Amino acid sequence: xxxxxxxxxxxxxxxxxxxxxxxxxxxxxxxxxxxxxxxxxxxxxxxxxxxxxxxxxxxxxxxxxxxxxxxxxxxxxxxxxxxxxxxxxxxxxxxxxxxxxxxxxxxxxxxxxxxxxxxxxxxxxxxxxxxxxxxxxxxxxxxxxxxxxxxxxxxxxxxxxxxxxxxxxxxxxxxxxxxxxxxxxxxxxxxxxxxxxxxxxxxxxxxxxxxxxxxxxxxxxxxxxxxxxxxx
Amino acid sequence: xxxxxxxxxxxxxxxxxxxxxxxxxxxxxxxxxxxxxxxxxxxxxxxxxxxxxxxxxxxxxxxxxxxxxxxxxxxxxxxxxxxxxxxxxxxxxxx
Numbered sequence: 279x280x281x282x283x284x285x286x287x288x289x290x291x292x293x294x295x296x297x298x299x300x301x302x303x304x305x306x307x308x309x310x311x312x313x314x315x316x317x318x319x320x321x322x323x324x325x326x327x328x329x330x331x332x333x334x335x336x337x338x339x340x341x342x343x344x345x346x347x348x349x350x351x352x353x354x355x356x357x358x359x360x361x362x363x364x365x366x367x368x369x370x371x372x373x374x375x376x377x378x379x380x381x382x383x384x385x386x387x388x389x390x391x392x393x394x395x396x397x398x399x400x401x402x403x404x405x406x407x408x409x410x411x412x413x414x415x416x417x418x419x420x421x422x423x424x425x426x427x428x429x430x431x432x433x434x435x436x437x438x439x440x441x442x443x444x445x446x447x448x449x450x451x452x453x454x455x456x457x458x459x460x461x462x463x464x465x466x467x468x469x470x471x472x473x474x475x476x477x478x479x480x481x482x483x484x485x486x487x488x489x490x491x492x493x494x495x496x497x498x499x500x501x502x503x504x505x506x507x508x509x510x
Numbered sequence: 511x512x513x514x515x516x517x518x519x520x521x522x523x524x525x526x527x528x529x530x531x532x533x534x535x536x537x538x539x540x541x542x543x544x545x546x547x548x549x550x551x552x553x554x555x556x557x558x559x560x561x562x563x564x565x566x567x568x569x570x571x572x573x574x575x576x577x578x579x580x581x582x583x584x585x586x587x588x589x590x591x592x593x594x595x596x597x598x599x600x601x602x603x604x605x
Contacts, residue, residue: 325550327543350597
């Protein structure tokens with residue numbers, strides 16, 4: 279890694295919420311060992327069941343992680359947005375990657391080899407704490423995903439997912455529909471199929487809770503959606 | 511290591527070896543992952559014929575329950591598409 283590359287990496291890493299609070303020496307050690315990689319939309323970053331050779335720090339672009347269910351249906355595990363980390367579970371568990379990750383748009387990542395990550399965690403206690411914190415957040419996320427998929431209706435899952443991803447602009451609450459946010463993608467994310475999702479959206483629209491537009495979903499009644507999101 | 515993991519490791523080696531033994535796929539440098547008996551293919555191929563061939567070769571390996579083909583090839587389906595595959599109930603028996 280060149281000095282310029284390491285400085286660039288250190289600057290990016292200092293902005294990653296998962297690495298917040300790390301001192302300069304720890305960030306520098308991470309940055310010295312990181313290598314940049316670029317992917318175009320649709321490219322595979324890693325495959326389910328491949329040896330976990332690297333951990334990834336996502337600088338720009340969104341990626342999607344999916345896993346094949348025992349009956350052959352693709353289930354979305356998570357969508358990762360810029361300035362987050364992925365590939366960490368397999369690296370620390372010492373297993374193969376539990377899901378497939380593909381780039382949804384132009385993506386830039388910084389990769390750290392698994393052996394290097396484990397070595398750095400052993401040497402830098404602050405990094406070890408940051409890793410534990412991140413993995414604990416992942417556990418909480420997957421607990422809520424299991425609860426969602428097993429206990430709640432598609433309407434409830436849709437309502438809470440929309441609220442979690444809402445953005446506010448000029449007094450309006452909305453969820454932007456990115457290029458890759460097709461109905462199929464949204465259905466995969468909610469663990470259902472396109473027709474059922476379409477009906478759920480129509481139901482919530484009829485109830486006056488939201489309005490589906492070409493480039494965004496406008497949330498008209500956040501309180502009503504929150505109630506729907508908490509229902510079974 | 512669990513039995514499922516060691517089986518998947520063995521299957522992955524078999525698929526990689528079978529792809530390397532076929533002169534048509536040997537030079538493609540395909541990526542292979544295996545989890546719960548399902549083979550996941552990645553990498554790039556120069557044609558749809560080779561895209562399909564790699565999938566067929568992987569599916570023939572004994573013990574493979576299904577193949578998810580995410581190889582990039584001109585005219586082939588996007589690797590990022592949603593994939594649902596027909597799946598055998600149990601891993602095939604060794605013959």
